[in-house]
Amino acid sequence: MRRPARLPPLAGGTLPHPSTSDTHNDHDEAPGTAQEPLQVMAQIRVKGAWQDCTVADETNQHLIIGTLMSESISTKLKTIGDRHVGKSLASGPENWLTMARIADDPRTVTCLVKLTAKDYERLCTKPYRDAAEHLLESLSKKPCLILVHEAVLGIERESIPEPSMFLDDDGADAFDPIDERYFRTVSPEVRSKVTELLSRHHLEVTPYHRNFEATQVAVNFIESEGRGLLFRLYVPEGRIYYAELTRLIDMFADWLRRARGESIRRDGYETSSGRVIEFYGDGSVSRSTVHDELAEFSDFIRVLHDNSEAATAILTGFGLDEGAARELVARYSRDVRRVELDAKHTRESRLLTIRQSLEGELSDEFESVPPDVLGRLAEQVVPSFSASSIGAPVPVAIDPAAQIVFNQQVIHSATGIISQSMTGNIQLNPTARELLEFINANAEGRGNDLDSAVHELADSEAPKESRIAAAAALKGFLQRNGARLEEAAFRMFWKWIEAQVGS
Secondary structure (H helix, E strand, O other), rough: OOOOOOOEEOOOOOOOOOOOOOOOOOOOOOOOOOOOOOEEEEEEEOOEEEEEEEOOOOOOOOEEEOOOOOHHHHHHHHHHHOOEEOOOOOOOOOHHHHHHHHHHHHOEEEEEEEOOOHEEEEEHOOHHHHHHHHHHHHHOOOOOEEEOOOOOOOOOOOOOOOHHHEEOOOOOOOOHHHHHHHHHOHHHHHHHHHHHHHHHHOOOEEEEOHHHHHHHHHHHHHHHHHOOEEEEEEEEEOOOOOHHHHHHHHHHHHHHHOOOOEEEEEEEEEEOOOOEEEEEEOOOHHHHHHHHHHHHHHEEEEEEEHOOOHHHHHHOOOOOOOOHHHHHHHHHHHHHHHHHHHHHHHHHHHHHHHHHHHHHHHHOOOOOOHHHHHHHHHHHHHHOHHHOOOOOOOOOOOOOHHHHHHOOOOOOOOOHHHHHHHHHHOOOOOHHHHHHHHHOOOOOOOHHHHHHHHHHHHHHOHHHHHHHHOOOOOHHHHHHHHHHHHHHHHHHHHHHHHHHHOO
């Protein structure tokens, strides 16, 4: 979403605008709706003289529904110069329609919602039915974060940590008796109805346990959306094709700039275990469509291999003149050939390393397994590189087809050695590797994001706020796909996630 342009500072002071900390009464019409644009006094220079005038206030705003506002969120909004409009679902249907209008306001850049058990029940009652549809439809059109306490989602805990562990970043008690009343569970029928309602509007919930977790996820969401986050990928140091993948991602950014005319900024951070690569845009392309752009880029790379004329036609179809298109095709063709040649050498080197590791580790244990068998095993499981599969997660398990050929004990012993060599420096335990396998089988187009979340969560050097956000994303995925798991597996994955952030 394109953020509204800022008005310039005026002579004698800055342009006044409403406080970023004003929270409006739940039953009052909030200022700043699309129907009644806020007006502020300003000055313009006309023929050398300053004159008073009235202009529409285009300050970006964030709709915050529920008891989510905190000092940390307020500070973040003040830092970026935005304001918030606070509302509550503990009000009549008319106020829900007001919230829908605020969400529709072009100045509203994000919507953040905290749903309680009572809110779940309201969403299912007849008086709120039409208003709920309007509100959810409006929320679905903007970047929207919906936070729900684990108890409301029916996620039971075996034990409750000591009360001192529930102090949030603002020093407030994050799990007091009032919270226990609001964050009780709801009936399976209510939970099912709300899940279906949200799904129909393509909205997802993010579970949280402690208030400071909800606050940190909200701050991270405001930061990412405010800066125009388009693409985020964690690449473990030492992962096979690490260097080649990084170069392809740089090519993708160049593609967005040159072929698609997008304004792209690169950011991220590095640790000793990996690198986070982030791209930010100016709002002309959204995060929800960048995956489509990535698919188009992958298709373009495939065409480059076979037909340069067809590749040129793709670029001219985007509006480039033929000369510029041919120049880009020639450059991309050269760069892709270099990347794939380097990847070929990387695979050969990695195969040699894996064969030597297998021989050293398994020869004593399995004396009857000849070296050429171990070599063929490595050949079967180490993937070849394809430039058109940019960002695809590297498999962490041996292909089932290989298990037909080799002894099962050999397969079991070799899995850890091969997985570590392919997936990089981060040491993932068996639970994390099983979680990755479940993600790859069920992520439905979001495998890259969740694969990155697992690795970033496991990286102890990653920033705390990034790891908390990664944990929240993984919990949300598990909550949506829990029916596909045995209860024991669900709890095992959930415990691993919480162990990484100390929940």
